[in-house]
Amino acid sequence: MEYKGVKGMGDILPQDAGVWQEIERLARIELESHGYQEIRTPILEETAVFVRSIGETTDIVSKEMFTFSDRKERYLTLRPEGTAPIARAYVEHSLDKVFPGIAKLYYIGPMFRAERPQKGRSRQFHQIGLEMIGSRSPQVDFEAIWRLNRLLKKIGLDGFTIKVNSLGCAADKINFSNKLKIYLKGEKDRLYEDCRIRIEKNVLRVLDCKNESCGHVVKNAPNILDSLCKDCDIEYKMVKSMLRSEKLEFVEAKNLVRGLDYYTGTVFEVTHGSLGGQDALAAGGRYDNLVKEMGGPDAPAVGFAIGIERVIIALGDKKNLFQKPTVLYIATLGHEAKMEGFRLAEKLNEELNKDRFKVMTLVDMEESSLKSQMRNANKNGAKLVLIIGEDELKEEKIVIKEMSGEKAQISIERDRALEDIRKRVC
Numbered sequence: 351m352e353y354k355g356v357k358g359m360g361d362i363l364p365q366d367a368g369v370w371q372e373i374e375r376l377a378r379i380e381l382e383s384h385g386y387q388e389i390r391t392p393i394l395e396e397t398a399v400f401v402r403s404i405g406e407t408t409d410i411v412s413k414e415m416f417t418f419s420d421r422k423e424r425y426l427t428l429r430p431e432g433t434a435p436i437a438r439a440y441v442e443h444s445l446d447k448v449f450p451g452i453a454k455l456y457y458i459g460p461m462f463r464a465e466r467p468q469k470g471r472s473r474q475f476h477q478i479g480l481e482m483i484g485s486r487s488p489q490v491d492f493e494a495i496w497r498l499n500r501l502l503k504k505i506g507l508d509g510f511t512i513k514v515n516s517l518g519c520a521a522d523k524i525n526f527s528n529k530l531k532i533y534l535k536g537e538k539d540r541l542y543e544d545c546r547i548r549i550e551k552n553v554l555r556v557l558d559c560k561n562e563s564c565g566h567v568v569k570n571a572p573n574i575l576d577s578l579c580k581d582c583d584i585e586y587k588m589v590k591s592m593l594r595s596e597k598l599e600f601v602e603a604k605n606l607v608r609g610l611d612y613y614t615g616t617v618f619e620v621t622h623g624s625l626g627g628q629d630a631l632a633a634g635g636r637y638d639n640l641v642k643e644m645g646g647p648d649a650p651a652v653g654f655a656i657g658i659e660r661v662i663i664a665l666g667d668k669k670n671l672f673q674k675p676t677v678l679y680i681a682t683l684g685h686e687a688k689m690e691g692f693r694l695a696e697k698l699n700e701e702l703n704k705d706r707f708k709v710m711t712l713v714d715m716e717e718s719s720l721k722s723q724m725r726n727a728n729k730n731g732a733k734l735v736l737i738i739g740e741d742e743l744k745e746e747k748i749v750i751k752e753m754s755g756e757k758a759q760i761s762i763e764r765d766r767a768l769e770d771i772r773k774r775v776c
C-alpha cells in the first residue's frame with residue numbers, strides 16, 4: 351500500500367528546514383526586541399470561535415474550514431487563522447488584567463484552509479502573526495504597519511507593496527454596504543454569478559473580485575472612504591500622515607476590504623510581484639469589536655499575519671544567502687580515537703557556539719573507513735576535517751584539513767587546536 355501526505359499539506363523536509371528556522375529566528379528577534387510576547391494557542395478550537403468572528407458568509411467559514419465532530423458530538427475546527435483563537439484566549443484568561451495597557455502578542459504556527467492548492471496556496475500553511483489588543487489609537491495602527499514592514503525587511507524581502515485602506519467603524523461599514531448594494535443591483539447583469547450572490551451575502555467582497563467583468567463594474571462603485579464618519583476619517587488620515595512622515599511608502603487601495611468580517615477601521619495588505627495570482631504576502635487590520643463580541647472587555651485591537659510559504663517564494667534565490675553553520679567533520683580511526691574525537695566535537699561545539707549558533711560538528715560514530723568518512727565530510731559541505739588516527743592519539747595531536755582550495759593540512763597539538771580552529775571558523 352502506498353501512503354501519501356494529505357492533499358495540500360506539504361512536508362518541510364530537512365534540506366528545506368534551514369530557511370524556515372532562519373525566518374522564524376529573525377522574526378522572533380525583531381518581535382521580542384520590540385516588546386512582543388509569544389502566545390501559543392491550540393490548533394483545534396470549537397467551531398463557533400471562527401463562525402462568530404470571521405463571519406458565517408465569508409469564504410473561510412462557508413467553504414474552507416476543516417470541521418468535524420468529536421466523540422461527544424462537539425464541533426471542532428482546525429484553526430484557519432490566529433486572530434480569533436487569540437481573542438478567545440484573551441477573554442478566557444482575562445489578559446486585560448495581565449496587560450493593563452496594550453497586550454503585544456505574536457505567534458508562529460500552522461493554519462488550515464480547504465482551498466484549492468496552487469502556487470502559494472496550500473491547505474496547511476504557516477503564519478507569523480502579531481496582535482496588539484487594548485488600544486483604539488491610530489498610532490498603534492501605524493506601529494503595526496511599521497513593524498510589518500521592518501519584519502519583512504529583516505527577513506530579507508524587498509520589492510513589496512504596502513496597500514492601505516479604511517473600512518470605518520461598524521456603522522460606517524453598514525452604511526457603505528447599503529450604498530454598494532444599491533449600486534451593484536443596478537449592474538447585476540455584468541457581474542459573474544458568485545458576485546451576484548455576494549450582493550446579499552457579503553457585498554464588500556465584490557470589491558476585490560478578480561473577475562474582469564466585475565472589475566469594470568467595481569471601477570465606478572462608490573468609494574468606501576466617502577462613507578467614513580468624522581472620527582474614522584480623522585483616524586485614517588492620521589495613520590497615513592504618520593506613514594508619510596516616517597517615509598514608509600504605501601499605496602491607498604480603495605477596494606481593499608479583506609475577507610474576514612471582524613475588521614473595522616484601517617486595513618492593509620502587502621503584495622509581491624513574484625507570487626502571481628496569490629499575491630498577498632501578508633495582511634491585517636483593526637478589529638475593534640472582536641474581543642467584546644467574544645464576551646470580553648471593550649478592547650479594540652489591530653494585527654497582521656505573514657504567510658511563511660509565500661515569503662519563501664518571494665525570497666527566491668535570496669533564501670540561499672541565509673547563513674548556514676560552518677561544518678566541522680571529525681574523522682577518527684579506532685575506538686579510542688573515536689571517543690577522543692567525540693570529546694573534541696563536544697568541546698568545539700560548546701566553545702564555538704557560545705554567543706550564536708555558528709558551528710555544526712559531525713562525528714562518525716560507526717566503524718567507517720577514513721575514505722568513507724572523507725566522502726561524508728564532503729557530502730555535508732564540511733569546511734574542515736579534523737582527523738584523529740592512532741598516531742595522533744599517541745602524540746596527542748590532531749590533523750586539521752581544509753576542504754576547499756589547496757586542501758592544506760597541518761598537524762597540531764591537541765591543546766592548541768581550539769584556538770587554531772576558532773581562527774579558521776570566525
Ligand code: HAM
Binds near residue numbers: 430432631654
Ligand atoms: P489572511 O489575509 O487570511 O489574514 O491571511 C494572512 C496571510 O496568510 C496571507 O496574506 C497569506 O500570505 C497567508 N495565507 C492565507 N491563506 C493561505 C493559504 N491557503 N496558503 C498559503 N498562505 C496563505 C489572516 O489570517 C488574519 N488573521 C490576519 C490578521 C491578524 N488580522 C489581524 N490580525
